[in-house]
Amino acid sequence: MKYMMTYDMMETARNTNEWLGATARAMASYPAFSMWPNPGMAMLKAWGEVTERSFARMVAKPDWGISAVPDMDGKDHVVSIRKVVEKPFGDLIHFRCIGRHERPRKVLLVAPMSGHYATLLRKTVISLLPDCEVYITDWHNARDIPVSAGKFDIEDYTLYVMDFMRELGPDTHVIAVCQPVPLTLAATAYLAELHPEAQPRSLTLIGGPVDPEANHTEVTDFGRTVTMGQLEQSMIQRVGFKYDGVGRKVYPGLLQLASFISMNAETHSRAFTNQIIKAAKGEAGDHDKHNTFYDEYLAVMDMTAEFYLSTVERIFKAREIARNDFVVDGHKVDFGAITDVAVKIVEGEEDDISAPGQCLAALDLLTGLPDEKKASHLEPGAGHYGIFAGKSWRNNIRPLVLDFIDANSGPRGKVRLSAVT
Template identity: 75%
Template structure:
């Protein structure tokens, strides 16, 4: 019960701060306040507006906000976000461009389950739906999943990805961003053993910790110096009474957000102070750069406790993927079973979360894959976010990934003809 009380205490603090912000904003906006020529009142109202919006975002799931796309025909087409596979812990979404012929490239974008919603990949999706059929894994907030739905750990995550791959078929091109990279690699290998005909055509791993020890960072060092007992005692709580997942053990989103902010507290503090001053001066807008960034950044989700703990223990501490010792449902997965899925890794030269060397380790694990089906790229000057959503992605990495997909599609098209001639 103390864990439920702690969870509810955090939610109470969030709710209270949201209310205080709303109250300050409302009081400062009363017409009578205009009779008092004191700039502090405008600052007070601006503080209330920023505070209310910030704490409100922490409990809200962002919208994709992708409503139209301009096709090759020069017309704007409506975009419909459809759920094609629904599961307790996550759905498979399809961004259907209405009135446009089906595109040849079919891409499964595997989003991370690391505190933020899949909408963190919004700009990635926008850049791909122009000329691709895009599918995205949409992981659910653990606080909204009843305890009766059972557990969800790294093995369950791997099995979910396998099911999504099976559903989309062998012409799928999988792109895994950050955290899911090692588990998607394992899912591909397991599928190669169990159901070879359902394997994807290509697999692109972007900034993922395949081998966390290849190039240590603050993230990997944290996993090494903290014991599992300490993590479970300090990070895990039970969902409180407010949500459908009451009683479920989770790593709370609010606790994760506190960790995110503390790593760059000075920068975030300055950003909020500057935004308050801009609003007080009438220089801010509802969709300015600050709000666009923090509306997404502050929207956090609870993570299933067993998923968080098993990720730290099995991926970072024991390095089961890096050692090719990963077990799913009692079966040891062999990465060498991947023999025909082309694999490409992408890393950022200035990535301080998954540093260069961690992701490219996947190519050495694919011992059954010919070198002609392996590729890697290190983007100069790019940080972690930039390799999948920033300028580096748009200008350099996206064309490389699509070129990699097209090249292997062409090779697949030639393969049957070569067999017939033989």
């Protein structure tokens, strides 16, 4: 499948479905049809609206949609997004609250590169903004990056995170969510060896596969059983002529989306059927619950082939992080080099993506870190999404993380034990 033709065929199918939806919506909206009221026309229009919107979202990068943040002074402060570091495959951005005194808590959110944009963490950002200066890694869609920009694999990802940490300085508190957890841990360890003065104050790792074999899920079973040759032949394509990254080998976002939906096909089918019925009744809204969720869920990005394949091969199959055998730029990273960065693990009891134990394995790797600087939390009844953006995050986990940050904001080597357990 490593051909531009297959990539363009998928884009053609998406574009055709978007056009069909727009055509159905426009045709059913002709005033002449109103002379003969027919529920079939209302359903056709509703189907067109939902179909057009859904297929259009697949190639649109979502907006952050964060306009202002309330403050304790009773004022709403306008949020301005500023690029701090610009790189070919991703930027470091800052959510600056205009007119507000700078918050003492400086937080770097390391967003996943796993099919969706960094805006997947929108709710996480919104929840932290009142209390923190929030920075986030904003990864770019591989289809928009020219081949001349070179490769981007898990080693490059790790080096990017290192550069972002160095830019923000040693008073930073890092929160990594899901896929980047093992690579953020590696970036911190590498930084501890090369530039110890630039290490962050604390590291909060949320639901990531440090050791995929610690507790099996469908994700880990897939990574263990499929061969690399099968993956490359079935998942990798070259970007077509429509985008700047023409010719680049990628794991296409549309192919990823098909996999996401197939895992819960019945649930998604029911959701879209119900939305069409609501639209036909005039009960659907532009920002209702369905559209708010699917505008984000359907917006997918291509990953570079080397990043996807190296993740499966080195993180899931070879377990290089779990075995403390990870090499970056020719240098073997030693997790024991982390000696004074407080580390907290957060897992969800019902997480079926990165099951309990996979992230907790990080603490066993930190042989040079005192026990009083290690902490963990297992959130009862929480799934994968809930531990960083859902009710569990808002009500239980976020306060614990902020307490952990505060406990480790003083001079290095000092920590309040009660705040990290």
